[in-house]
Amino acid sequence: MRDVAREAGVGVTTVSRVVNNAPSVQPEYVERVRTAISKLGFRRNTIGRDLRMGRRTATIGLIVEDLRNPFYSLVAYEVEQIGRSHDTLLVTASSDEDPIRERELIKELCQRDVDGLIIVPTATNHAFCQPEIDKGVPMVFLDRPPDGVEADLVLLDNAGGALAGTRRLIEKGHRRIGVIGYEISVFTIQERVRGFRAAMAEAGFPVDERLLRFGSLTPADASADVAALLDAPQPPTAFFCCNNRITVGVLDELWRRRLQLDVAGFDDVEFADFLPRPVTLIVYDIGQLARRAAELLFRRTRDREINAQRIMVPTRVITRGRAEPYPMRAQPGNLVPASAGNHEADQLNRRAPADQDLRHVKPH
Amino acid sequence: MRDVAREAGVGVTTVSRVVNNAPSVQPEYVERVRTAISKLGFRRNTIGRDLRMGRRTATIGLIVEDLRNPFYSLVAYEVEQIGRSHDTLLVTASSDEDPIRERELIKELCQRDVDGLIIVPTATNHAFCQPEIDKGVPMVFLDRPPDGVEADLVLLDNAGGALAGTRRLIEKGHRRIGVIGYEISVFTIQERVRGFRAAMAEAGFPVDERLLRFGSLTPADASADVAALLDAPQPPTAFFCCNNRITVGVLDELWRRRLQLDVAGFDDVEFADFLPRPVTLIVYDIGQLARRAAELLFRRTRDREINAQRIMVPTRVITRGRAEPYPMRAQPGNLVPASAGNHEADQLNRRAPADQDLRHVKPH
DNA sequence: ATGAAAGCGCTAACAT
DNA sequence: ATGTTAGCGCTTTCAT
Numbered sequence: 188m189r190d191v192a193r194e195a196g197v198g199v200t201t202v203s204r205v206v207n208n209a210p211s212v213q214p215e216y217v218e219r220v221r222t223a224i225s226k227l228g229f230r231r232n233t234i235g236r237d238l239r240m241g242r243r244t245a246t247i248g249l250i251v252e253d254l255r256n257p258f259y260s261l262v263a264y265e266v267e268q269i270g271r272s273h274d275t276l277l278v279t280a281s282s283d284e285d286p287i288r289e290r291e292l293i294k295e296l297c298q299r300d301v302d303g304l305i306i307v308p309t310a311t312n313h314a315f316c317q318p319e320i321d322k323g324v325p326m327v328f329l330d331r332p333p334d335g336v337e338a339d340l341v342l343l344d345n346a347g348g349a350l351a352g353t354r355r356l357i358e359k360g361h362r363r364i365g366v367i368g369y370e371i372s373v374f375t376i377q378e379r380v381r382g383f384r385a386a387m388a389e390a391g392f393p394v395d396e397r398l399l400r401f402g403s404l405t406p407a408d409a410s411a412d413v414a415a416l417l418d419a420p421q422p423p424t425a426f427f428c429c430n431n432r433i434t435v436g437v438l439d440e441l442w443r444r445r446l447q448l449d450v451a452g453f454d455d456v457e458f459a460d461f462l463p464r465p466v467t468l469i470v471y472d473i474g475q476l477a478r479r480a481a482e483l484l485f486r487r488t489r490d491r492e493i494n495a496q497r498i499m500v501p502t503r504v505i506t507r508g509r510a511e512p513y514p515m516r517a518q519p520g521n522l523v524p525a526s527a528g529n530h531e532a533d534q535l536n537r538r539a540p541a542d543q544d545l546r547h548v549k550p551h
Numbered sequence: 552m553r554d555v556a557r558e559a560g561v562g563v564t565t566v567s568r569v570v571n572n573a574p575s576v577q578p579e580y581v582e583r584v585r586t587a588i589s590k591l592g593f594r595r596n597t598i599g600r601d602l603r604m605g606r607r608t609a610t611i612g613l614i615v616e617d618l619r620n621p622f623y624s625l626v627a628y629e630v631e632q633i634g635r636s637h638d639t640l641l642v643t644a645s646s647d648e649d650p651i652r653e654r655e656l657i658k659e660l661c662q663r664d665v666d667g668l669i670i671v672p673t674a675t676n677h678a679f680c681q682p683e684i685d686k687g688v689p690m691v692f693l694d695r696p697p698d699g700v701e702a703d704l705v706l707l708d709n710a711g712g713a714l715a716g717t718r719r720l721i722e723k724g725h726r727r728i729g730v731i732g733y734e735i736s737v738f739t740i741q742e743r744v745r746g747f748r749a750a751m752a753e754a755g756f757p758v759d760e761r762l763l764r765f766g767s768l769t770p771a772d773a774s775a776d777v778a779a780l781l782d783a784p785q786p787p788t789a790f791f792c793c794n795n796r797i798t799v800g801v802l803d804e805l806w807r808r809r810l811q812l813d814v815a816g817f818d819d820v821e822f823a824d825f826l827p828r829p830v831t832l833i834v835y836d837i838g839q840l841a842r843r844a845a846e847l848l849f850r851r852t853r854d855r856e857i858n859a860q861r862i863m864v865p866t867r868v869i870t871r872g873r874a875e876p877y878p879m880r881a882q883p884g885n886l887v888p889a890s891a892g893n894h895e896a897d898q899l900n901r902r903a904p905a906d907q908d909l910r911h912v913k914p915h
Numbered sequence: 916a917t918g919a920a921a922g923c924g925c926t927a928a929c930a931t
Numbered sequence: 932a933t934g935t936t937a938g939c940g941c942t943t944t945c946a947t
Contacts, residue, residue: 188940189940192918197917197918198917198918198919199918199919199940199941199942200917200919200942200943201916201917201918203941203942203943204916207942211916212916212917213916213917216916216917228682228686230658230661230662231662231940231941232662232664232940232941233662233663233664233941234598234601234608234663234664234939235602235923235939235940235941235942236940236941236942238598238599238602238922238923238924238925238939238940238942239922239923239940239941239942239943240923240941240942241923244598246642253628254624254628254631255621255625255628257621257624259624260618260619260621260623260624260627261619263618263624263643264617264618264619264645267618267643267644267645268645276642276644276659276660276663277642277643278640278641278642278643279627279641279642279643280631280640280641281628296640297594298594298595298596298597299597299598299640300596300597300598318592322592457821457822458821458822458825461822461826461827462825463825463827552924552925553924556934561933561934562933562934563924563925563926563934563935564926564927564933564934564935565933565934567925567926567927568932568933570925571926575932575933576933577932577933580932595924595925596924596925597924597925598923598924598925599924599925599926599939600925601925601939602923602924602925602926602938602939602940602941603924603925603927603938603939604925604926604939
């Protein structure tokens with residue numbers, strides 16, 4: 188900057204003013220400084236600026252479990268978009284579900300004076316965040332409530348969604364419904380099970396506790412749970428799945444057994460339109476979830492005194508999946524003519540499969 | 552820091568030394584400083600540090616088209632992992648395929664003195680990057696070559712993969728193969744088509760140019776292309792799809808027409824194990840692609856003098872998809888007993904469907 | 916309207 | 932081994 192000042196024959200203050208488009212600088216000087224800047228290839232150094240200006244690094248941090256999870260990458264995308272309109276860059280970091288790493292990341296980002304933090308909490312206690320919040324780093328928690336800290340929070344309506352999804356199964360005549368449920372210690376799963384129970388209670392059906400299975404993490408685990416329930420006496424006639432991986436595993440086991448039971452599952456399943464039969468899904472707008480969180484964060488950036496907010500994002504129940512099976516494979520050149528298929532189903536499936544959900548899967 | 556020094560009754564240098572775990576400080580002083588630090592809740596400010604230390608913000612930037620695309624979110628994840636082992640955070644930004652935004656992002660990140668940049672280029676000319684590179688900001692380009700700049704580059708073996716995939720179709724007896732191809736101006740697509748042509752030439756088959764269709768961006772577009780080719784005289788007996796969205800659209804149109812043609816497609820299709828018939832896919836290790844890029848970047852961080860590298864990541868041809876159709880939906884409670892199905896196919900499908908590809912789709 | 920000088924929080928010579 | 936001091940690049944009083 189001194190170099191530019193010397194080159195332009197002015198003081199550094201004037202250079203600074205030009206760089207920041209200050210109102211009152213002689214047009215002639217502006218010109219001279221501009222030339223010097225481009226001649227020397229000068230760019231205002233953000234670090235020096237940040238240091239001098241105190242808080243305001245024009246950066247926010249996002250801590251998720253695993254950025255590869257489409258749920259979180261969509262969140263990251265949306266947060267970055269909102270950030271863009273505030274001239275703010277986004278640091279993304281995956282905690283890998285490791286509370287220690289999560290804590291280190293939060294500390295590291297606070298140390299770097301980020302303007303704010305959006306956190307999908309993994310740790311069970313976040314009291315260590317309180318001093319940072321008090322020191323003025325806004326934090327918004329997403330999807331799961333933190334423990335031991337007073338901060339903004341944006342959640343999905345897990346219980347409401349599960350309630351509505353279970354109602355669908357009940358309307359179809361089911362009253363013995365299996366629940367396959369991932370890790371019951373996870374907040375979202377607890378809420379979803381709560382919603383399931385509410386629907387059953389509402390219908391006046393007892394919940395057979397033997398039909399609830401937890402602890403399955405992978406689709407393969409879920410398949411095994413389904414197998415166990417079906418092989419026991421008085422098997423369920425439908426399944427409620429607590430998340431999309433579970434849904435996948437459940438559908439797979441049913442396919443293997445050629446069983447045509449009804450299934451409802453929380454979360455969208457990306458390829459649901461390719462599923463060989465209809466499935467009830469409890470879906471929601473992840474973008475909205477992320478946007479609410481980011482907006483809350485930036486609002487707090489401006490006004491630190493507002494009370495901690497708690498926002499709930501609604502869910503929706505939909506049905507997806509093919510209505511009809513697909514023919515077997517044939518030899519090359521063996522053209523099978525368009526059959527007199529179910530044209531109504533064709534119409535239903537006319538829109539490009541998974542068009543909505545693959546809209547982000549742009550090629551590269 | 553001065554406060555800490557005063558509190559501990561030492562000089563600021565000593566505090567700095569303690570904070571940085573310098574070897575030679577009296578244990579007693581270390582203790583005193585530590586106490587003062589925790590009493591005052593002091594955290595070393597990274598901005599001041601960065602400013603003093605000159606280049607080295609312990610941050611790298613990643614610019615992609617769209618972070619929602621699983622391809623890019625996987626890249627981001629891997630880059631962050633490598634960064635972690637270098638104590639470096641990651642700023643992710645989506646260019647949204649807008650060259651102007653891409654340019655702004657690159658400038659902004661350079662201005663912030665990032666230690667390096669990994670870029671999936673969207674713009675057609677990157678000459679504007681050269682000054683920054685010369686000023687010492689390492690850049691690695693990913694997946695597509697930049698124009699007008701000498702920099703490190705990591706690419707997929709697009710042509711080789713397309714060659715191998717097309718060979719599979721040829722081995723199955725096809726010689727009239729339709730090519731559905733996205734935007735032909737995109738580098739990767741050109742390479743893939745080049746591979747396709749190489750395979751045809753190798754087999755001594757002519758390429759009927761009427762069977763090549765470009766310009767389709769969505770699955771729905773691809774479906775329309777397939778329809779047009781099939782409705783024309785001398786339709787193709789198989790399809791080569793230039794990317795996964797195209798593959799989805801092609802399969803969908805074939806399903807609609809009950810046509811059992813062979814299909815080969817570039818890129819993995821996440822839900823391929825649920826596809827109702829086998830499909831040939833040209834797949835690759837995105838993680839490897841990202842890791843090579845990140846490693847190259849950090850290597851250059853250390854030694855700026857090495858020549859620009861060009862790395863090619865290999866592809867693999869696989870077959871995925873169900874071997875058998877799924878039964879129709881039934882009424883609730885209407886339990887269909889396990890039929891005498893194709894047990895061999897069952898075995899093939901025994902592993903949880905899409906287990907490999909959904910491994911990142913962890914619930915939340 | 917412009918420039919000189921102070922100082923943001925930190926580290927690194929240098930002196931002790 | 933420890934403290935004093937200068938200065939990283941910038942913005943901002945405060946004179947002029």
